[in-house]
Amino acid sequence: SSSTKLLIKGGIVVNAHEMEAADVYVEGGIIVSVRPNIKVGDDVTVLDATGKFVMPGGIDPHTHLGMEFMGTETIDDFFSGQAAALAGGTTMHIDFVLPVNGSLLSGLEAYEKKSRESCMDYGFHMAITKWDEHTSKEMDIMVKKKGINSFKFFMAYKGSFMVNDEILLEGFTKCKSLGALAMVHAENGDAVYEGQRRMIELGITGPEGHALSRPPVLEGEATARAIRLAGFVNTPLYVVHVMSIDAMEEISKARKSGQKVIGETVLSGLVLNDSWLWDPDFITAAKYVMSPPIRVAGHDKALQAALSMGVLQLVGTDHCTFNSTQKALGIDDFRKIPNGVNGIEERMHLVWNTMVESGQISVSDYVRARLFNIYPRKGAIRAGSDADIIILNPNSSFEIHAKSHHSRTDTNVYEGWKGKGKVEVTISGGRVVWENDELKVVPSSGKYIEMPPFGYLFNGIDKADAKYLSSMKAPVKRSRATV
Amino acid sequence: SSSTKLLIKGGIVVNAHEMEAADVYVEGGIIVSVRPNIKVGDDVTVLDATGKFVMPGGIDPHTHLGMEFMGTETIDDFFSGQAAALAGGTTMHIDFVLPVNGSLLSGLEAYEKKSRESCMDYGFHMAITKWDEHTSKEMDIMVKKKGINSFKFFMAYKGSFMVNDEILLEGFTKCKSLGALAMVHAENGDAVYEGQRRMIELGITGPEGHALSRPPVLEGEATARAIRLAGFVNTPLYVVHVMSIDAMEEISKARKSGQKVIGETVLSGLVLNDSWLWDPDFITAAKYVMSPPIRVAGHDKALQAALSMGVLQLVGTDHCTFNSTQKALGIDDFRKIPNGVNGIEERMHLVWNTMVESGQISVSDYVRARLFNIYPRKGAIRAGSDADIIILNPNSSFEIHAKSHHSRTDTNVYEGWKGKGKVEVTISGGRVVWENDELKVVPSSGKYIEMPPFGYLFNGIDKADAKYLSSMKAPVKRSRATV
Amino acid sequence: SSSTKLLIKGGIVVNAHEMEAADVYVEGGIIVSVRPNIKVGDDVTVLDATGKFVMPGGIDPHTHLGMEFMGTETIDDFFSGQAAALAGGTTMHIDFVLPVNGSLLSGLEAYEKKSRESCMDYGFHMAITKWDEHTSKEMDIMVKKKGINSFKFFMAYKGSFMVNDEILLEGFTKCKSLGALAMVHAENGDAVYEGQRRMIELGITGPEGHALSRPPVLEGEATARAIRLAGFVNTPLYVVHVMSIDAMEEISKARKSGQKVIGETVLSGLVLNDSWLWDPDFITAAKYVMSPPIRVAGHDKALQAALSMGVLQLVGTDHCTFNSTQKALGIDDFRKIPNGVNGIEERMHLVWNTMVESGQISVSDYVRARLFNIYPRKGAIRAGSDADIIILNPNSSFEIHAKSHHSRTDTNVYEGWKGKGKVEVTISGGRVVWENDELKVVPSSGKYIEMPPFGYLFNGIDKADAKYLSSMKAPVKRSRATV
Amino acid sequence: SSSTKLLIKGGIVVNAHEMEAADVYVEGGIIVSVRPNIKVGDDVTVLDATGKFVMPGGIDPHTHLGMEFMGTETIDDFFSGQAAALAGGTTMHIDFVLPVNGSLLSGLEAYEKKSRESCMDYGFHMAITKWDEHTSKEMDIMVKKKGINSFKFFMAYKGSFMVNDEILLEGFTKCKSLGALAMVHAENGDAVYEGQRRMIELGITGPEGHALSRPPVLEGEATARAIRLAGFVNTPLYVVHVMSIDAMEEISKARKSGQKVIGETVLSGLVLNDSWLWDPDFITAAKYVMSPPIRVAGHDKALQAALSMGVLQLVGTDHCTFNSTQKALGIDDFRKIPNGVNGIEERMHLVWNTMVESGQISVSDYVRARLFNIYPRKGAIRAGSDADIIILNPNSSFEIHAKSHHSRTDTNVYEGWKGKGKVEVTISGGRVVWENDELKVVPSSGKYIEMPPFGYLFNGIDKADAKYLSSMKAPVKRSRATV
């Protein structure tokens, strides 16, 4: 139970931007003490971390568990997805609630049900897929009563989730007033639709048609548009799954000019390229279908570089798994292949390997957590923080295979990848849930984490607005007599 | 009549990219000969151009004469606007036909009526403001039978002319198939609408509210979007009235990557800044209201620089005049001020003064004409070309005043501007129509100039498309058995 | 003495990226405890921080105290400069040691002497002004024995400090091997020299000639060059005093591509513009002379924006003061005006006012400290850190005047500036040195802070190098017989 | 002889930016008439151009014939190189004179000797490799008496041709005063030297070491530096052999800001990539060694795109051939491989195939000629122009092989390339010199073409300077009493 007492001895404790040799003592699900040479009694389980890194468990800001989509449902529900997460060192995730018949409340209720068996902590973003007075009022409730501080708008999926610029402007304005973060899936949905039509017309019905129908330029366009509209409203913007140089460049440009824009990469975009989509085996190709698509080689490296220096800010997964049978729904038409790849279990390992092990970032830059206003409760190894902790052995190796992974899906887009840096222990809520390659998860042990609005990105926005207003030198006083 | 015989003696003949000392002999409205020391008989009128430049008359690619707009009609009709043009050295203009009840044919008929009294040559662009099968068919007729080779799409004017991305994609695709140039008025209309609402809410109802409601970022956004959609369709794009650095940067970026994008500046954006909009006198401020708005100082200089090195390509005017009484329609609400400024008479002088006299471009770069596929019939001093000619004296001065200009409007946005380089003679269709500061125009002497499709910008597009298709390596051959 | 016991009660403790309500207990010059409701005995001095921020004292990474330069010596020595610093909330600075006759050791000795009376903690950067074997060996000593982890190279000051690209390459390579940070003063010295000559030739001998002779393009050029050479060597680069958009853009570009480049702004560049250099009063104009020059309005705002989103990283002062008599050395020739402005006392106030009070950054982004590898000893309010602390009252006001400042110079480039956010208390080494607008500094109470090499920026460089080498696929094996 | 009379019948005459169906009549080495349906007598040789393009012969702006370099001499002298040129449709080239012992005059004399047997027209650029009063005076002579209007500065080749920034500034200033175009070979020579040292140290002595030792970043750096120094002097700049995206981006940026910068691509950089340098056969690899190096795939396509829209301006070859025996000088050390590739014969074909045939530019954009102030004598099909003409059959094919090419070298970097668009006839000075795949060149029939200074790029520079000076508002008037 969460009354377990744990001592992690002899490791290097890593927090954002810093490292120190220290022991970590945990009791009642909370980190009680972080200092060298902690002495404890016999009732305390001691974990030896000598030569290893002791770090906050990962937070995956972008997942879809138990989601109904494209006529089917992801094969991973909250329980199986979270189990996989824990096996990979991720101890919290934030999932996207989809409204039900346009109602945010109904959507939330559905997700409360879906998440009942949770074996680790989680939070929610909420999608906005239409706009009226009612939507606006439900947003109030979500933020003020339900612990949601971020709303996602889809600029693609024409005919279903897609919203137009008018709704973006309304929604961004509402988000600003609530201190909630506006998020966008940035692709030009009208053009994607046209691109798909064109591919079918050309007889290109296979998975490669997916990538060809929605090239990077359409992601760059929508990213640029969302950024400028958010700038026009003067509210912070979070761009989910930045998959291309085109989108990254827009984020870089905005940040240089002082705009509060956050760019999220996802694991697949960061380390894969699109070559598999041309694989002659349909199932092999289809498992790589997600939106925006994984891009041609070169985008991955550029995203890594941007991530390394803080031009992009974090890494999610967009974990959204469908098994081979589900993927086969699109055997005759790529538009029917359920979109989504796995990653919730692989993220921490592959980011370590790609970014830290390769020398692109330092160990202490591997830990990043501030955006969702739950730091330092989450994302820190310090007295008072939740005891979500991992022990990573930089000298041990990992290897990824569908047959050994913990997701329910039967394939893995990282099949056969190996690397250095292994999560040997995961502690969730003060309890060891992953050790010796074994999972010990407990259904319903996970808590819903409410995330308060007005995080640091909102600091100063009122002052900036006031300053702008006074700079306008308007209205000009004019006598009507002049006419 | 056009059977007049003229000899222009002793001048420096200027064509695009070159200059030479030569005489020019004109007969029957056509340039017959261009060479040194032409001898002629007594029946020929001789114009002395010693120490002066002999150049093709200007072509203004962007005007609105006799246009009904915002509940009123421009004070300059075809005749008065053209008379002003001729007094300023412009001998051809291209006006925008607006559909009538969505019909292009009806629109064209209306403009044929409006242009009946023309005293100089003119052509037409056509606006597309809605989309259906019928529109598409009428576009065929316009191009194949009516001499129109360019179509304009408005991304602003929500609720009236504005079209969405779906229509842009349809329209661009149709333009491509016809070899017609797609043009855009690039501002994000949804955001402009929101910006206007915001200003009114803040009590800012005067002309300064016009500029504040539609900042450069909204022009940059729409320009970026139009460029990317045109790139997605792979058809050339012409961006009308580039008013801001934001838009110019997008054009520059696209051209660097090999995309066929043309950027048109207009005189007001090139030489003015927005300070007048804050003038305490309403009429003074209101006369500067146009869309996109004239920008804060700095944009003008940057546009000049981009124009000087070919990053932007040409200069129009968007001549669209309303007198003080008309402008006063918006005395209580800037949204009701008819949009538009003068310029058709001033363009040649002010571009000379700003670009050539200041040293930013050479004399031989002052002449530019290729885009609308009427070169060398228009835009050249060479045997066989139409005799639309000006004599410009680089050592003479010009001065601009509403009281002496030839437009019918009672104000002038360039009031009091002076400079060097004066158009002393204008010849239109072989007839001297402007000399000794006197106009001698003849109603109905102007011809409608048909402009053929598939100009040089379309050269190679089919090959590029074919190359792209073959590079896709799709469809991949797959056995269904694999599933 | 440093055995003083202090309790700071009721404030908001601010660390990098986070804030919390907590008390701070200090003893023996060290922060002992940071938590709510600390109870203490009567021997403890209690400072009430209710409604105020308790933050780490500032670190000024760029100062010149007691420096001999241009035939004179800065009017502020270590003691007077540090006193001013403490009055403004800065509790540590890093000064630049200049070699003596090319010897780093002799230079260091001289600066050890200069800094003997220090009343606050300090560290050293070392300048490299020539190159030979001996220099290289002395660099070893500086890093391994003397606590120096950064070396500065001047790309300007032709004929004195300036080094060429060959030395930059040698020096950067040496820095890399030592884990020391390479720094550059980035201006093209050859062109500056030519620019100065040109101004004198034009009869422009006053302070405005200083700015005109070394425009932003020369700073952009040198910044670009240094960045690329550092990239070629693959070692981190720190660009001191980024004064222009031109330089900032280069840094932004490099970071986007993953290069480890740090951009330091200085207070004057961040908040001033060059207009004062045209002041008809020589002394007024001359006090703004520094290199690179303060730029035309617009650069300041752009640097602020870049700083706000992390494109630039920190703010120094380049505090380097000369009084009016010294500035008058250049009365007939701007090249002889000693270069430098004040700022060590004003930095914390003006950065707060310009960045936090204006809404550009959050309070928790005001605290930044990681670069020089002395964190968390310096730059943090946490148990174990040095007790260098300030109490800032966000509702109190400050005002700057030469007659009341604590520097020895008789002018102030921020004369008359006012703003919100006042440092009411400064604690240095556990002792209150500034309270109730009164200084209580103690000569020789400051310590020299050794800064270890191989800070976080060096993390992974060896791995990146190894990866690059293996990617080269060279040498290719070739049989000589093929020739 | 040049008194031959020729009629080219039935072709499409192409000039810069325009095309027309017309016949071309040539007599006395001059084009006499260009118009449809020219009738001639029996003494005229008639060439049928039906279905073919009649265009000005190509001008190769960058060649090295008979050059002594790296201890050997190019295998092509003026005669053999020009013969090859004519076989490929190039009818004029501009070669680089190297000073002899620092003397421009001696250098010119040497090149006058080398070029004595010329079989086609040619001009000279002059290299500047050191700087003193004498150099400056010789530049006067070159421009005023010798018909040279361009000077090249090497930023690489440390220890031989390389000049530093001080000389660049002196040289650019001198060029400006003479109306001569400054040219640069842009690579950072210090860094190249260091890169070479590093490769040798790593045991990489083969041709791949050439590319690895001088990466694109060094070309980008030098290009940026030269551009900014030229901007500082305010004189036009011509960047020879732009080989990388890095350099192209700098040129694009400068042009966008209105700076007069010209970017020359060369054939090898435009169509090849560096993969051959890794070939296990030394001679195969060595033939691709040139400086700046041919880059990794991707740069080629980007340069093509930039060329297509006028961001880059023209295509030379840097034809500089060494045979296998000569290349073998570097068998043990890539630094000793004579730098240079062929191209003078292949340029027109490969540019046609890559740019026109692929759809990237239109036929009328294939003809470009204005830069060297010899237009329209050269580069135009019009009455009065020199009769340097080619007939290109767009439906015929070409194929490139060392065994059939006309250069004296025994290898060809384009070995095996095929494509559409063949130069079937070349006319040089009014004489058919290439027809039916047969060369009929006449030694000493080529003329030296003097190129006058103050081409169009210099237009307005004086005015821009004057405007800048007056904008400085300096010197400020100050009373000395104020001090």
Ligand SMILES: [Zn+2]
């Ligand atoms: Zn998405």
Ligand SMILES: [Zn+2]
């Ligand atoms: Zn998603």
Ligand SMILES: [Zn+2]
């Ligand atoms: Zn418009």
Ligand SMILES: [Zn+2]
């Ligand atoms: Zn218009």
Ligand SMILES: [Zn+2]
């Ligand atoms: Zn400095």
Ligand SMILES: [Zn+2]
């Ligand atoms: Zn300094």
Ligand SMILES: [Zn+2]
């Ligand atoms: Zn070269």
Ligand SMILES: [Zn+2]
């Ligand atoms: Zn060369």
